[in-house]
Amino acid sequence: MDTQRLGPAPADAGPLSPARARVASTLVDLGPRVSLSTLAEHLGGHPNATRQHLEALVDAGHATVSTLPAGGPGRPAQVWSLTASGRRALAADAIDTAYGELVDALAERLADRPDARAEARAIGRAWGQRRRERGLGSVHLLDLLDELGFAPEAHPTDAGTTRLLACPILASARAHPEVICAIHAGLVEGALGPDADVRLVPFAEPGACLLNTR
16 A cells, blocks of 8 residues: 555644755854845855745744845845844754654664564553653643644544544654554553553545544
């Protein structure tokens, strides 16, 4: 079965798309008050594309734009600077990438073990139990799943089933479902408590995995 056609979408990535992260990183490298022409020269591509990314960064509060004093005929030049919010967004992207690489490495290592699925579920169960002990019990399961990036949605016809429309580590889950999906099933089991009956069906249908918690 071609799982690429089934299952959830990736969860929202970090605060910046790869293209905007590259623009923001270049603003850091070039210093404050950088002109469009200078940015476009360093980034390559059409200046209009760079301008669109700059405008998006400004709209999000990740950059500021100011106008230089007029020095002659023509429109005054604009310059851009990255804000503290933009620097934090760049840092968050770097952390997300690092954790993604760590998850991949752990999944590859665990997948080689003969009891990979059982160990992965136990890891997820311990994770969920810690969340439950912090006050995120069964009443708040949908909040927990939403917080972690699964975009949960109640099944329209099955009261005991939740559709998971996104996955926070989809690439790893596709590569090693016996590990990642087992961890996620264990997470729900641990969050609900020791008597929980949890079944997670990965890549069950176009657009979703299915979580049954009867």
